[in-house]
Amino acid sequence: MIALDTTDRRILRLLAGDATLSASAIGRRLGLSQPAAWRRIRKLHESGAIRGQRLDLDHEKLGFGVTVFLGVKLATKGRVSLEDFERAVTAIPEVQTVEHILGLYDYRLRVVARDIADFERVLRRRIMTLPGLGNVEANVLLTEERRPGPIG
Amino acid sequence: MLDDTDRRLLRQYQHAPHLGPAELAERTGLTPATCARRLDRLRNSGIIRANRAVIDWRALGYEVEVSLRVSLDKTDPRAFDEFIAEARNVPEVIEIQTFLGRVDLRLSVIARDMAHYQQIYRSAILTLPHIADIEALMHVARIKSDEGLPL
Numbered sequence: 001m002i003a004l005d006t007t008d009r010r011i012l013r014l015l016a017g018d019a020t021l022s023a024s025a026i027g028r029r030l031g032l033s034q035p036a037a038w039r040r041i042r043k044l045h046e047s048g049a050i051r052g053q054r055l056d057l058d059h060e061k062l063g064f065g066v067t068v069f070l071g072v073k074l075a076t077k078g079r080v081s082l083e084d085f086e087r088a089v090t091a092i093p094e095v096q097t098v099e100h101i102l103g104l105y106d107y108r109l110r111v112v113a114r115d116i117a118d119f120e121r122v123l124r125r126r127i128m129t130l131p132g133l134g135n136v137e138a139n140v141l142l143t144e145e146r147r148p149g150p151i152g
Numbered sequence: 153m154l155d156d157t158d159r160r161l162l163r164q165y166q167h168a169p170h171l172g173p174a175e176l177a178e179r180t181g182l183t184p185a186t187c188a189r190r191l192d193r194l195r196n197s198g199i200i201r202a203n204r205a206v207i208d209w210r211a212l213g214y215e216v217e218v219s220l221r222v223s224l225d226k227t228d229p230r231a232f233d234e235f236i237a238e239a240r241n242v243p244e245v246i247e248i249q250t251f252l253g254r255v256d257l258r259l260s261v262i263a264r265d266m267a268h269y270q271q272i273y274r275s276a277i278l279t280l281p282h283i284a285d286i287e288a289l290m291h292v293a294r295i296k297s298d299e300g301l302p303l
Contacts, residue, residue: 001213015205019169044205051208054203057162057301062154064301069251069258086295093302101219103289107235108219112301139253145236149207149213149262150243 002047007032009151011040012049016148019053059112066113067141070127071105075134084131094122105137154199157182159303161190162199166300169203209246214262216269216290220277221255223285231282232256242276255287 004012010030013029014021027037058069074085089098089109097110104148111127113119157180164179165171171179177187194200209217224231232250239245239259247260261277263269277286 002211004212012205012207014205017202017204019203021204024253048208048211050205051211052206054204054299055162055166056204056207057166058199058201059301061199062162062301062303065229069249090296093300094294096299096301097297098295099297100295102292103219103291104287105289107295108289108300128183137254139251139258140257142250142252144238144250145248147240147243147246147248149209149246151207151212 002049004049004151008040008044008049010043011037012151013148015041016151017042018048041137063114064112064117066119066120066143068111068113069139069141070109070111071135071137071139072107072109072133073104073135074132076132081132083131085096088130092126096128108129155221158190158194161187162194163303165200166296166303167192174274203302207261211218213264216263216267218261218269219289219291220259220261221287221289222257222259222283224282226255226256228282235283238280242272242275242280244272 003049007030011026012054014026014029023038023041024034025083026041027034029053029150030037032040059065074081077082084098086098089095093107094111096112097108099108109127111122112115113122123136123138129132161176161180161182165176168176172189173191176182176186176191177184180187182190191200195268200227222235224235236250236257239248242261244261244263245259246262248254249258251258258272259277260268261272263272
């Protein structure tokens with residue numbers, strides 16, 4: 001486990017808001033020298049505390065008005081069917097995330113579509129034809145808020 | 153509004169958000185100046201909202217992630233607002249989503265281990281207002297998580 005001090009946490013929080021901030025910009029905000037800020041930023045990347053970057057795009061402005069979460073239960077189980085299902089589902093471009101979960105469902109999928117008609121097309125042509133698919137429950141996303149998490 | 157070049161640029165950028173303007177220009181076959189100008193325009197028009205660092209909570213010692221699907225008591229018109237306002241005060245809640253469907257809300261909660269999760273669940277989650285029903289799903293693995301749009 002990676003131990004962070006208060007300054008590391010503040011840097012992490014700034015980078016979670018804007019990963020393109022330079023070491024000197026971060027240094028200025030937190031009262032650190034540019035080299036000191038740079039060393040800490042590099043440490044956050046190298047230690048794996050930051051696992052990558054994500055482009056936060058306005059889906060509506062790009063014409064993707066609908067996001068639906070699908071809870072998927074597989075009809076048949078066994079190692080082979082899980083692998084077949086995972087391979088097929090990750091190849092669908094409209095499927096943004098696939099999570100393997102434990103509980104009511106086997107997988108949770110995040111699906112984007114232009115509108116409800118487009119979602120129906122994705123559901124019928126791509127989701128319902130997945131190998132081993134059983135029950136599907138759909139919940140349409142209305143609002144979403146990502147919180148900073150326990151780094152404050 | 154968006155032309156094919158913008159879409160090509162966004163496609164490259166969303167799959168490699170760590171790239172700088174010069175590298176992006178090279179991959180999309182644009183001049184660095186054109187690439188920088190287009191990125192500025194995409195940012196100014198709000199299409200690119202941000203480029204964010206993704207925190208690996210597991211690396212920071214948060215081994216457990218649970219999805220809590222919540223149904224609210226909708227007889228109270230303030231149920232959503234009050235529930236969400238209080239859920240925001242729980243630091244371990246990293247995502248709040250609202251839905252149209254069988255569930256009203258979903259909270260993503262992280263914890264150091266099961267004992268820690270149990271403690272958060274009892275002291276911070278079950279005390280949230282207007283809960284009618286709550287159901288927990290445990291995360292096992294992320295199979296795909298790039299969140300790219302099919303542009």
